[in-house]
Amino acid sequence: MSSAPLALPERRRPAPLIASALFLSETIEGLDDGAGFLDGLSPAEIARVRAAGRSVTLAAGETVFTQGRPHEGIFLIEEGRVRVYYSGPSGRQVTLAYWTPGHFIGGPSIYGGGCHQWSGVAIEPVRVTVLSSATLRSLIRQMPDFALCLIAALEAKGRCYTAMAQMLGTRSVIERLAQLLLNLGDLYGRPENGTILIRRRITHDEIAALVGSTRQWVTMMLKRFQREGILSVDHTHIRLTRPGRLHEIVQTEG
Incomplete structure (x- = not known):
């Protein structure tokens, strides 16, 4: 099996968001904390913030910002999804999160x-509003509520990266894979005859970068899970046939 897309889902929560942020975590609770970055502002204030920025449209695969390059401010996601990742000296990448509007x-x-x-x-395809450092300073001075929104969003970011660090530091890679599959099922899955059908596409490479492993290892483990009847995979979806076994792996594997 190569890095051909597996499959992942449309969310099943009540009143779901268009899309959920995704990062390595022991639960789906809190994944979208910070998505309402500007919710504490009035409509007029939100319009003022956006008017102060610069709108940029990017095609799939285009870089929003680059590791090692100078900071320019922040990028507020208006449409589309952005993958944020760290590249090690060897070139190996670890996905920190997929961020959404x-x-x-x-x-x-x-x-x-x-x-x-x-x-x-x-x-x-992504559209972002770029708020430069100078613009941020001006908005903070003029709009105290904007400063509070920024602080609240930073707190959410801190919880995100703390959750990821805890998973990487305390969970084995097989536990991280099992937990990620469970989270994908909770976010995007649909119950079907005792199984969970996940319908959002994802590749072995993407899974590997999220759990901190290699594509080869992910491919090997997914084949093992299929042999053991834990899941089934085809070109359009992943089906968790024994989600209880994934829970057991999360709780007992070391």
């Missing part, structure tokens, strides 16, 4: 200076 990425850098610690790339 309402989240900001790329900082913030309030006073300029410093470099991006990771990169962001559009994984589908």
Whole structure:
């Protein structure tokens, strides 16, 4: 099996969002904290923030910001999804998160200076509002509520990366894979005859970058899970046939 798309879902929560942010976590709770970055502002204030920025449209595969390049402010996602990832010296990448509309990425850098610690790339057509460091300073001075929104969103980002660090530091790679599959089922799955059908496409490479492993290992483990009847995979979907076994792996594997 190569890195051909597996399959992942449309969400099944009540009153679902258009899309959920995704990162390595022990639960789906809190994945979208920070998506309502500007919700604390009035419609007029939100319009003012957007008017102060610069709208940029990117095609799938285009870079939003690059690890090692100087900070320019923040990027507020208006449409589409952005993958944020870290590249090691060997070139190996670890996905930090997939961010969705309402989240900001790329900082913030309030006073300029410093470099991006990771990169962001559009994984589908994306539109962002760019708020430069100078613009951020001006908005913070003029709109105290905007400063509070920024602080709240930073707190959410901190919880995100803490959750990811805890998973990477305390969970084995097979536990991380099992937990990711369960989270994908909770986010995008549909119950069907005792199984969970996941209908959103994802590749072995994408899974590997999320759980901190290699594509080869992910392919091997998914084949093992299929042999054991834990899941089935075809070109259009993943079906969790024994989600209870995945829960057991999360709780007992070391």
